[in-house]
């Protein structure tokens with residue numbers, strides 16, 4: 058792992074068993090995360106986007122080992138966190154904190170701010186009494202609250218203020234990584250930008266890396282250095298934020314982007330709205346071949362058969378799709394690329410029709 062690499066995730070899977078019948082036999086598996094690779098560098102913000110159900114939260118939790126991954130590896134600062142015993146995991150986890158969507162349920166309603174934010178200071182830094190309160194006040198000021206809030210309870214705060222308290226608590230053990238799972242989705246629109254700006258300021262001031270999970274590509278673009286797009290348990294595209302936003306390689310990214318209103322009418326016209334058919338398929342039985350083919354406006358016969366590999370694209374970014382819609386770094390054609398997996402039919406026997414025109418709606 059290079060020196061500036063903080064997190065390296067390889068082949069991550071999380072399958073949830075579905076049990077039924079009198080004896081609770083496992084009859085199926087929800088493949089919530091089904092082979093995910095990415096890296097986060099020190100001080101970097103990686104945005105993770107995708108529709109509801111694409112596996113973003115499960116990925117975030119599995120990275121922190123809040124849930125046990127089914128397969129794959131997660132290295133944090135060079136250490137394989139899946140190999141740690143509970144004591145070592147607890148110590149490492151202090152450096153990896155999580156902020157959840159709902160600040161209402163994230164805080165103990167019976168605990169004052171001093172206690173909520175002070176507890177990790179006691180556990181991880183051994184602070185007590187006055188020293189602990191002073192450190193809490195410092196953290197409160199960092200997140201835009203004041204010393205007068207110290208003895209108050211969660212019900213006395215607005216949603217935005219509660220999320221600030223959660224952020225202060227997450228900062229208490231001086232983490233290197235913050236996993237933010239839809240941190241502004243439960244807040245009023247007017248407050249969302251303030252909390253995103255706060256996270257950005259914190260990230261810059263303390264050099265903390267962020268894994269920023271959101272279903273909203275517009276939110277993620279603002280804060281991210283790089284963006285990973287997730288669909289049905291897999292990352293389908295990953296690259297520099299600006300490049301993913303202005304030059305999407307995967308039809309799914311294109312569809313997500315087309316749903317974002319753009320103030321410039323010329324850009325909006327270039328970005329005709331792509332409405333995807335139907336809902337995201339069930340992770341109990343992902344479609345064979347390319348998982349996106351059932352909703353893809355450009356689907357070809359081959360897409361039903363071949364699970365496309367991630368391909369390094371010229372101009373930056375990595376995307377998984379079979380269409381020749383951007384130059385590949387290796388200059389190879391669709392059929393030369395080794396598929397990740399393939400169904401019964403060999404690829405060369407498949408006829409690739411023209412990309413359907415008029416597929417956009």
Ligand SMILES: Nc1ncnc2c1ncn2[C@@H]1O[C@H](COP(=O)(O)OP(=O)(O)OP(=O)(O)O)[C@@H](O)[C@H]1O
Nearest residue numbers: 073087089107108109110111112113114115116340
């Ligand atoms: N504990 C669980 N048991 C069974 N299935 C689960 C469990 N947790 C998540 N899932 C399923 O895994 C899939 C991915 O869920 P996940 O919450 O990770 O997606 P998401 O992209 O974060 O969406 P959302 O924003 O709605 O949470 C979904 O189909 C979900 O129903």
